[in-house]
Amino acid sequence: MIYPIVMYGDAVLRQKAGDIAPGTDLKQLIEDMYETMHAASGIGLAAPQIGKSIRLFVVDGTVLEDEPGMADFKKAFINPQMLEEWGEPWDYEEGCLSIPNIREKVARKARLRIRYFDEQWNQKEEEYDGMQARIIQHEYDHIEGKMFVDYLPALKKRLLKGKLTDISKGKVDTEYRIAAPLKK
Structure with missing residues (x-):
């Protein structure tokens, strides 16, 4: 099932998501999230982006096969906990399915260590970089x-304010279904 993507301005995108009870069957939801993400040409999708305030996200970077380590980078992260981030911050132009047609440079640390459960509820602790x-x-x-716009300088945020307001009203062209909080 393909869900509509929740747009910027919806309160669910600003809530700290709740933990999922261990052992919960998430197979169908995870399949639906991959299907939704692929239909929108995304490489990552978090549950709040489909209106569910739970600690779950999926990633599929296999379309970036030319980037080191991306050829088989497809997995779900259940109840993840960021343990550590380190390394020299590096800029990269990011976009977001919940903020369509806006891309901006964001500086993030180069490496991280994260603990999470996989789809079979096996606990993992792994390091990632790049x-x-x-x-x-x-x-x-x-x-x-x-959201990535939170990392932008105040002036840049002010310049984007009108576009972000339009997005929250559903006044945006996308190739995928959206759920806009202020759409009349």
């Missing part, structure tokens, strides 16, 4: 109630 780390950091922010 593009893998960036995708995880972006999606992790979603379950913490943060």
